[in-house]
Amino acid sequence: MQRCRVFANPRPRVQPETVSAGRRHRVGIYGGTFNPIHNAHLLVADQVGQSLSLEKVKFMPDATPPHVDKKTAIDAELRLAMIKLAIKNNPLFGIEESELRRGGVSYTYDTMKKMIEQHPTTDYYFIIGGDMVDYLPKWHRIDELVRLPRFHFVGVRRPGAKNEAAYPVIWVDVPLVSFSSTDIRRRVEQGLPIRYMVPDAVAAFIKEHHLYHE
Ligand SMILES: Nc1ncnc2c1ncn2[C@@H]1O[C@H](COP(=O)(O)OP(=O)(O)OP(=O)(O)O)[C@@H](O)[C@H]1O
Numbered sequence: 001m002q003r004c005r006v007f008a009n010p011r012p013r014v015q016p017e018t019v020s021a022g023r024r025h026r027v028g029i030y031g032g033t034f035n036p037i038h039n040a041h042l043l044v045a046d047q048v049g050q051s052l053s054l055e056k057v058k059f060m061p062d063a064t065p066p067h068v069d070k071k072t073a074i075d076a077e078l079r080l081a082m083i084k085l086a087i088k089n090n091p092l093f094g095i096e097e098s099e100l101r102r103g104g105v106s107y108t109y110d111t112m113k114k115m116i117e118q119h120p121t122t123d124y125y126f127i128i129g130g131d132m133v134d135y136l137p138k139w140h141r142i143d144e145l146v147r148l149p150r151f152h153f154v155g156v157r158r159p160g161a162k163n164e165a166a167y168p169v170i171w172v173d174v175p176l177v178s179f180s181s182t183d184i185r186r187r188v189e190q191g192l193p194i195r196y197m198v199p200d201a202v203a204a205f206i207k208e209h210h211l212y213h214e
């Protein structure tokens with residue numbers, strides 16, 4: 001039977017003295033297709049990072065998304081370039097390129113198992129929206145993923161999702177924003193404005209590279 005343990009907005013589960021002694025690091029990993037990155041992603045990453053006192057929140061673009069219906073993502077280099085433009089003014093943010101370097105289908109279990117092995121003094125907080133929280137039972141090797149040491153899921157509620165966790169999730173309340181990358185792509189295709197939905201530099205990049213037009 002699946003474990004059903006949901007933590008409602010708890011305080012970080014870490015002893016302050018271990019952080020100040022520098023023995024343990026607290027890093028957020030925000031995986032996604034980011035096709036393209038948008039302002040809800042940035043808001044979520046910043047709010048989670050601050051709520052959980054994370055040292056870094058690293059955006060991790062996937063190579064091939066595990067979802068069958070998400071195979072239409074544009075080239076990884078273009079997605080990565082837009083992430084770099086979007087995060088440059090926030091020192092909390094960073095980039096994790098291991099899934100791009102590995103290639104193939106980006107199963108989170110494979111990625112996090114290796115990362116945890118390579119960084120034994122780091123606690124990882126893997127950020128997912130409510131739609132992904134709902135979808136967790138279908139994730140590859142999910143029972144093993146949630147049992148990895150020093151691995152935590154952080155959930156942020158998302159309008160339109162059930163936001164129901166069948167696995168342990170640390171919920172963080174962030175202001176709700178309903179738009180998605182799909183909305184951005186559709187708006188670009190229809191010639192509608194995307195200002196304030198993505199950073200200006202990302203909007204300029206989309207225009208310059210003629211992305212998301214038929
Ligand atoms: N508006 C939002 N509010 C909360 N979480 C979000 C929001 N948009 C995306 N996320 C979360 O960010 C992560 C990466 O999402 P992703 O890159 O697939 O963006 P998306 O907007 O969901 O894209 P698409 O519309 O192409 O499916 C996922 O965990 C997703 O649930």
Ligand SMILES: O=C(O)c1ccc[n+]([C@@H]2O[C@H](COP(=O)([O-])O)[C@@H](O)[C@H]2O)c1
Nearest residue numbers: 031032033062066106107108109139140
């Ligand atoms: O490992 C899985 O089975 C799995 C299934 C769905 C999503 N994920 C990861 O969750 C993150 C968000 O996914 P997505 O499709 O919303 O961009 C991204 O890092 C994916 O690799 C992982």
